[in-house]
Amino acid sequence: MVKSERLPEIDALRGLAIVLMALDHTRDYFGDHSIDALDLAHTNFALFLARWLTHFCAPTFVCLAGMSIALAAHGRPIDRSFLVGLATRGLWMAVLEQTILRCFGWYFNFDYHYMNAGILWGTGWAMVFLALVLAIRMPSIAIFLLGLALMIGHPILASLLGNGWWWTMLLHSDDLKSANWHFYVSYPVLPWFGVMAFGYGIAKLVSLAQKRIIELRPTFGLIGIVLLIAFLFLRASNWGDPNRWAPQSPTLFTPLSFVNLEKYPPSIDFLLMTLGIMFGCLAVVDFSPSFITRFLVNLGQVPLFFYLMHIVLIHLLAVLLAFIRFGHAEWLYRGPGIFWSETLPGHPQNYGLSLAWVGLLWVLVIAVLYPACLAYGRYKRSHEFPWLRYL
Numbered sequence: 001m002v003k004s005e006r007l008p009e010i011d012a013l014r015g016l017a018i019v020l021m022a023l024d025h026t027r028d029y030f031g032d033h034s035i036d037a038l039d040l041a042h043t044n045f046a047l048f049l050a051r052w053l054t055h056f057c058a059p060t061f062v063c064l065a066g067m068s069i070a071l072a073a074h075g076r077p078i079d080r081s082f083l084v085g086l087a088t089r090g091l092w093m094a095v096l097e098q099t100i101l102r103c104f105g106w107y108f109n110f111d112y113h114y115m116n117a118g119i120l121w122g123t124g125w126a127m128v129f130l131a132l133v134l135a136i137r138m139p140s141i142a143i144f145l146l147g148l149a150l151m152i153g154h155p156i157l158a159s160l161l162g163n164g165w166w167w168t169m170l171l172h173s174d175d176l177k178s179a180n181w182h183f184y185v186s187y188p189v190l191p192w193f194g195v196m197a198f199g200y201g202i203a204k205l206v207s208l209a210q211k212r213i214i215e216l217r218p219t220f221g222l223i224g225i226v227l228l229i230a231f232l233f234l235r236a237s238n239w240g241d242p243n244r245w246a247p248q249s250p251t252l253f254t255p256l257s258f259v260n261l262e263k264y265p266p267s268i269d270f271l272l273m274t275l276g277i278m279f280g281c282l283a284v285v286d287f288s289p290s291f292i293t294r295f296l297v298n299l300g301q302v303p304l305f306f307y308l309m310h311i312v313l314i315h316l317l318a319v320l321l322a323f324i325r326f327g328h329a330e331w332l333y334r335g336p337g338i339f340w341s342e343t344l345p346g347h348p349q350n351y352g353l354s355l356a357w358v359g360l361l362w363v364l365v366i367a368v369l370y371p372a373c374l375a376y377g378r379y380k381r382s383h384e385f386p387w388l389r390y391l
Contacts, residue, residue, distance in 0.1 A: 006301065007208075009282060009285045010213075012286075013064065013282055013300070014064050014303055015299035017057045018306050018307075019296070020057050022310050023054060024057070025314055026361050026365060027050060027358050027362075029315060030353045030361055031355070038052070040253050048256055050358075052260075055263055059266070059271060059278060060278045061303070062122070063196070063275060063278060065123060066197060070200045070203035070204050070209065074209030075209070078134050083134060083135050084131075085389075086131040087131040090131065091128060093120045093121070094124035095124075096120055101118075106118075107333065108315060108332065108333035109334060113181055115183045116184045117188075122188065122189060122192040123192065123196070125193070130193065130200060133197065140200075141201065144200075147200070150197070151191065151195060151271050152268050155268070158265070170188055172265060186264055188265050195271065213282070220280075220282045223279045224276045224278070224282075225280070228273070235273075239269075240267055241261050241268070243262055295370070298373060298377055301373075302377050309372060310369055313365055315332070319333065326348050330346045331346045
């Protein structure tokens with residue numbers, strides 16, 4: 001089984017991504033979805049920013065997962081036990097997405113006519129693919145280059161291979177459906193495997209397991225700068241993303257157009273921007289006040305536990321609030337699972353809350369879950385039960 005060496009800076013950055021992720025999911029369940037937060041024709045600056053900031057969560061999680069696997073592999077043979085452990089954890093995450101999280105988290109129903117391949121699905125299968133790559137003894141530099149090639153080249157592969165069932169699962173963010181079945185692929189495997197392989201290769205190439213983060217600040221800062229320069233060059237030329245930017249009115253929205261990038265699936269501009277900022281943050285994360293660092297580290301040490309618990313809690317709060325406000329909440333646990341859709345039967349037209357209320361509920365969710373994460377982290381460190389490695 002894979003058990004990563006802990007670096008507090010990586011845990012802190014993962015914890016920051018968790019906090020931002022909770023904001024996005026709180027907005028999913030409580031926000032006003034009559035307005036697309038990223039539609040510059042109708043959004044406002046605060047709403048756009050609240051959605052845009054959360055774009056950093058998935059690339060950060062997946063890249064740091066690759067780096068953590070590299071840390072776990074340090075000083076030990078990459079043998080059958082290691083590979084089986086890595087692949088098993090990946091498969092568990094993919095199954096978890098479609099069982100416990102789907103039924104008791106996102107949808108509160110067992111109607112498998114609608115399913116979604118979310119972040120756990122993409123990350124889990126990326127782990128399986130990384131285990132396969134490690135099994136053939138591919139050198140670290142080759143894994144890094146493979147990851148980079150997939151990050152850059154997956155749109156080309158997608159256009160060449162088309163929208164067949166397998167290629168949608170691997171490359172596209174699209175629907176797989178029949179008359180009575182709907183499976184939406186939010187996180188296709190290959191681009192996110194590319195991000196994980198990129199993180200693994202970086203960690204190996206900079207000898208992360210043998211150095212402290214403080215020694216690698218200049219390296220991570222340089223990586224971040226290189227990625228951001230590449231992003232600025234490509235984006236200024238309107239290459240690397242299907243959403244072309246253009247001058248806006250009001251002028252304040254022009255920078256928003258520039259950074260309004262495609263996440264599903266992630267474009268190369270999207271990955272360059274988010275990973276560039278991530279590596280920049282990794283270079284300076286230990287400059288934050290110690291109490292903030294401790295708070296983020298405690299969350300970042302139990303990311304899967306937090307992920308599962310925060311979806312359940314937010315969904316329960318949404319149902320509770322709906323019953324208080326409207327006396328019913330069937331759209332939150334029936335139907336195809338698109339819980340914020342205003343087309344679902346019973347969905348009140350005035351359901352969505354303002355961004356300020358969403359922010360207050362987000363703080364409440366973090367405040368409720370933090371003690372649970374702290375307690376679970378302590379329990380996990382003091383016990384050696386095998387099942388703890390899967391949560």
